[in-house]
Amino acid sequence: MEFAELIKTPRVDGVVLHRPFMPTVEGTLCLTGHHLILSSRQDNTEELWLLHSNIDSIEKRFLGSLGTIIVKCKDLRMIQLDIPGMEECLNIGSSIEALSTLDSVSLMYPYFYRPMFEVIEDGWNSFLPEDPLTSPPSIQTLEVNRDFRVCTTYPPLVAVPRDVDDDTLRKAAGFRHGGRFPVLSYYHKKNGMVMMRSGQPLTGTNGRRCKEDERLINATLRPGKRGYVIDTRTISVAQQAKARGGGFETEANYPQWRRIHKAIERSNVLQDSLVKLVEACNDQSHSMDRWLSKLEASNWQTHVKEILTTACLAAQCIDREGASVLVHGTEGTDSTLQVTSLAQIILDPACRTIQGFQGLVEREWLQAGHPFAQRCSMSAYSNSKPRHEAPGFLLFLDCVWQVLRQFPCSFQFTEQLLVLLFEHAYASQFGTFLGNSAAERVRLSLPEKTVSLWSWVNRPQEIDHLSNPLYEPNSLVIWPSVAPQSLLLWEGVFLRWNRSPRCQEEAHEEMVHIIEYNKELQNKVNSLRRQLAQLETQEPPLQTP
Template sequence: MARNPSISSMIANINTNKKTSFKSYIDLDIKDMNNSEDKECVNTDEMWTTLDENGVTTDLSKIRRNSWLPLDSKDRRVMTRSMSSIGSLMNDTIDGVNYFYSHTRHRTGICGQLTLNTNGLMFLSYTSQEPNDNNSKTSTNSLNNFIPFNNEKNAIFQIDLLAIDDIKDMNDSNFISMTIFCWSLRSIRFQMKNCDQTRRIVDKLRRLTTHSIARKYSKLTKSLRDNYSYILKADWIQLEGHWSECYKLRLTQCNENYQLCDSLSQTFVVPKALTDQMLISLISTQTRGQRVPVVSYIYQKNGNLLLRSSAFDNYEDLNSLLKDMINPLRQMTIDNILPPLVVVEQCYDKLRETCFSSQFGGQSNGSLSKIGKWIYYVCSALKVVQNVVYIIKNESSVGLVEEFDREWNCVISSLVQIMIDPKRRTFAGFESLISKEWLYLPGLAFRKTGAININHILFTLFLDCVSQLIIQNPYAFEFSTFYLIYLFDCQYIQIVTPFLPNARKTSTKIGLEFEPKCGQLREGLSLNELMLIKNPVFRRHKPIDTKSNDLKLNAHISQMHFWSMLYLRWQSTPNLEHLSPFEIILLNELQSRNQL
């Protein structure tokens, strides 16, 4: 074998490759690094290739050991601009990092630079990934390889700290192989040179990701909180104006500035007969978690209410508390109907194991039972919703009672309103609903202690339930199931605000905490992505109560669909089986318009 070429020769080779529309790639047959026999048979030095303009592969094995090179000045300026644009400074950088694509079972990928900053990991490939490449156009436009909101083959992409769940690394004498398991059901693998700097960065990444999901606001939480506020009376009139016409209800501000408790919203709607003195007494001594009965929705056709409340210490049920204020009233104790949160979390963990196993090309034992258990919980939630909707429409008001009114009540109350109110099936109505039911009423909007983000497991189950409703009612929603996938991803992205020294200095002088307002949730999406999340066959109904506004729901387990477009989108072989018939029609239409 010939000697290794000089460093200048390698740089010339890389720069020459950049001028073409083809991209460098890796095609490795990955072996188990724990197996000594595999270590001997795998020779990574002979597997680096590049594709020239004639489609002929050129062996780069001779320059493999000299591939740990810094970026040239142009690429470093691009990296610096990208980092400064998100308000972070480069902290630690590793050159010559091999990044493997998850959808190819971590056998192919590209080489580039990995940077760790306060917001996460940023990867910059040495070779630009041209969107006009004939090869990339084929894979992008093929529905068989469609992955929504996929940044795997971008020249620059970032892994947010909020998205990282676990990190596993395997070491040998030459390389460190690091696999990152994300909350977004994606596994990411890097291979780096084994040196002190690499080990230091891996250790630092572990420390940064510890409890990061509990102490940093996600994009979903902050954007909805800032743009759909439920603090002032004017906010409620603007977003929930239907309650103001009911003489039985009023808006109370007894918890203004969270002076009574931080587990309840500052303002909320209650029965008019409940005075502030009664509410203060309930918050202080009578209810668990300092919660009180709150009105979530009023069905305008007959005036029946949907209430949510925590359990009581000194009252048997809602009827004994409210007496003749709301009559008739049916209480539903959610803790006795649906499984506890810990059981749902265990089921979700098993579902994630199945998703990760599929990305590595393996088969998990009992994968069907793990998936089936999750579908069963989705079906159970929809059955409760179906029952509540029937009672509100035909019999009486319903009070949802839960231990602390922060878990299942958010799911059931949101789904009931989607079933009843057509406004909740639009972009603005759906986002304001999440803000009210998941952030403000549970007291998460401005909480400074404990969890500050939405429970991501229950929220994923809620999104799954909404996807079932969209599949059964494709014309009733303004948004598509791809919009739900986008919301799922927004749980694991943090908002990075620019550095504004004058504003921070002013806020410090007056004793206030400076926090710039976050933009709309859909800001920053490309035109193609905006087309993807919008339902092209949506039929906007007139704002009157007609049977055409009602949703159809068959909550039998046989009618439930496994949402593989979300759970298995990062697996090794994406295909049309992951799409519902309606999604295939939507994508074919966008593809015919050259918008995908």
Template sequence: MGTGCSQDDLWGKLICTNFKVSFVSHEVLDRQVFQYRNRLLGDHDVPLACVEQLVTVNEAKGKQKVLLSNRKLKFSPTELVLYCKDLRVLRFRFDEAGPESSRKVCLAIAHYAQPTDPRLLFGFEYVGKLYRPPAGEHGGRLQTPLFICPSDWDREVKRTGATEWRVCSVNEGYAVSPSLPEHFVVPASLADQDLKQLSCSFVGQRLPLWCWNHLNGSALVRTAGIRDVAEQRKLEQRVCNAITKSHPKRSSAHKVHLDRSLPSIRDVRASFVRLRQLCAIGPYQESEDKWLSSVESTGWLDNVRAFLQQSVEVVYMLEGKHVSVILQEEEDRDLSCVISCLVQLMLDPHFRSLVGFQSLVQKEWVMGGHRFLDRCNHLKRSEGEESPMFLLFLDCVWQLMRQHPAAFEFTEIYLAVLCDSMWIPVFSTFLFNCPRQWAEYSQDFTQSGQQGEDRAVRFPPVWDWSQQFSLRDQTLFNSPMYVGKGVAARVQNGGVRTFRRAKPKIYSSMVRGTASMQNGVLGAHATLPRRNSLVLRLLSGSETPAQPDSPDSASQCFVRDWLSRPADPHGLLLPELLPSHLQLWRFYFLRWVSEARIARGGPITALHRLSLLVDEIETLQARLRQYGGTSTPPGLPPGSPDPGLTHRMPSEQSKMYFKTGPLAGPPQQPEYLSSSFPFSPVGNLSRPSTLGTPLSKLLSGAGL
């Protein structure tokens, strides 16, 4: 931590509320033309739920201390360092503040940043007194199904053509399983009484949960482990028989044991801690060779590759082998959420639209019972339960998006904003461990209100983006490469649209020879075998040759065949998984690192140019519709130019954030653009010399 002063230092007040830490600058900052703002947070605000660790420092005494809510502060801090869960590191100095003021603000932050009960989270205060569902500006909230009622599940069953599956309400009132939703989809051959009997044998009473259906009749199902080892084989056979009956060809289901083939939640957390140390805490390495090797050594990209590889193998079973797949995990609340979503993203273009993606997360993560409260560690109870599984999933989505940009309606800005929303303890999406916990806390909170007081709990889902952003700012979520293609609906005229091959393929164990290298250079058409692939095992002699029906080698042929042809952005999508194909998500992990920021550079420059092009096309289309196909606008002589050619009708909202202006020359790139846009802060609180002024009052009447 530095102590020197800089011309970039900001002077102001550091304030703590029960929601956030706010730095209010005394200086008048140049906001320029850029007006992208979060309605809940200011430029220098940090939600308390986003605070990972507080470190107080007294340089004169050479002391530093990690501050907890139940610890006393025995020295007057001269500096406060906030390590945030979104990878920010904020430093505040109290050179001009009194010792009592600096101690109070540090203790206040430690107290409110570490609540012990969910009801102490700001979300309950927000929904109880402040939040009212918006009347008009809903920002997609009303379009995204929440899968709380049976009709949402029924529409999804019909959309995918799952004729042998039904919506059941056996868990109504959470009578069967505490972590499953009240309504979900099961094989039509299983009666409610059968489900009640089967539930007792599964971990957490979590019955098999239908996820998705392929056009060929294959189903994707997730399930928890079986508790009774003695009855395991009998129960598995019963469940598999029910899933087999739902397949039009009565094909046997293929089971995937995710706990055996994927990194654990602790492995994922350990790799993230190493990556966070590299990107946010340690000094930024400008040397590319050291940087790449350091990123590789964290193991984060290995985990990303493992989850994508497992998803590809499941896709092969559904698309290539035409068999149903059962994803089995001990509790069915972490690994299965990631894999089931990635598989559906690769197979179903509907989930690559903005509303479709939101419905996918709502269905598989929120209603699927992912432990957001524990995995985000909102209550600071146990670091052993904390794990960035949702961030890992978003990173996998970004890898797909980077390789197939035209297939996704949303941008990486949307993914980053969605991830950041986990640390705003207001949205029901990320506040609870399961739907039942949400229902119980909502009911208890409502009943605790005084008689006659409006205490109805209306937790907004994160999909109500109007809570955070204006409609204008929400256009940054829209990808210009996707606009104009229309919604990628899978159901057209009663049929389900999917990726189809030109002719049937038979995938055998015959694999292409390995790439030859001369002087360390690959041939023109050579490809390197993936890590731990069958090809490498055959070369090393560590494994016996593959059998004719080996799913590993056949899946490689399936992928190779798909990669040999042009990809359909509205069909099947598969990722390339060589080390050179997977990259660090620099936009998310390095957006707060000033040394890594590229002024007027980075991917945003391409998005800016494409957005202008799309906006101009939309403007021309609007004018054509306005004039009804006439060659000259009414009231103008034939051949006269249209003075308002580049202006859209007022009633038509542009889908692009960046818009074209009058035709006065080529558009200029805004000066505020950078590789971290729109997260470039006004001023820089990550520098080691941000100064604070004395605080005359702090949280008047609030007890610590």
């Protein structure tokens, strides 16, 4: 298929662009295979470049011969294009709809993108999934999944307890949903405890048992110690799963493990919650009471609280009770990853650095099989009913922002890194978030044919842009508050396009200026102290009688 077949009208003059808090722009609208481009006649530097893959839906309106297209983007932006001529407007609209819903991954922009920056570091090789787990003597990495034959959603290398072999893992995989046998995702250096994640056990109605699975997770326990299984489903949902061949760990077969149910909502509920939240944030005609009521009715903050609470529970079991933890829901690719990754943010100061956080996303989301292609195919404005779409990764980023806001000096990065990851998860020129698993990315030849987002982020100038000027390394475990008054709406995402960014930008510039001034002042003080110390060590002059 050629892109030209989908572009009915490639160029229209006299198009007027309207964007909130920005001046109106008149210019020429052009459609390419991957971008909607508007160039200004008055100012050659005033351009709009919008990826078709970033378009969630459009609305067409007509008034006489003037047509208007409202473009609603996956990053929650809305722009208005006034197009002269009804036919041109209809052609542009149908072309955008076709180009923004391409099914073939190989036709997407990352395959055509050529970086204009120097690639100093190949992001595809920056983070190996087993790196943080190679040093402990109780842990080993195995290549049992080398060709993705055991589990199609796991990476080729997996970290497991030292005392298990490939055959044990294969049999345990047959007992877990999607072949997702328990693997180690975190090792707590303080006490040697570990956190694992998996799919649900396939016990079924007959209470099926797998001794290899029991041996696998028991290998993480110390003599006389117990472990905790944190199930992210309600007891009733877990019980219902038995009728479909799933289930949960029975106490008789796992006597050293205590099961705790901490309910986190499923995909369709989260997607509906995001739609309601964005609708409330975009409607500025409401009174304060009405707006707060709609915000509460979306239940978004409730989901944030549930995930943070469960992550704190997992961290508490590991750090304070000295117990190993296994986390799973049904598939182990959504709520499970939210909990395990957030628990590491709480426990591990390395995950609060720029490089460490990238490694966490790579290890616990991309390599762990979160289906980004399905979950992020549509955002909050889509007119189609959600099938597999869900804002699970956005919820995780929101939770990280809540912790960052409560501990502003403990993170090396600012919220700009979180916003950047949100945007690129839904639409990007990089191949990092394409596909649903490591196996799909290999099959699609993404490392060979596309550029990694990490190659862009890890350039010195971008690192400087994303760095937190208030950062002070904190080696302690941090415990975020989940009280209602402690959890706020993430304005940097949900209100970003509904208010002028000028005040926030000026405040950030002033903060950086104050910090730089204080550093200069401190350097002068230190220099004076050194000079005084040198004077004090010099011998006093001889006194003449």
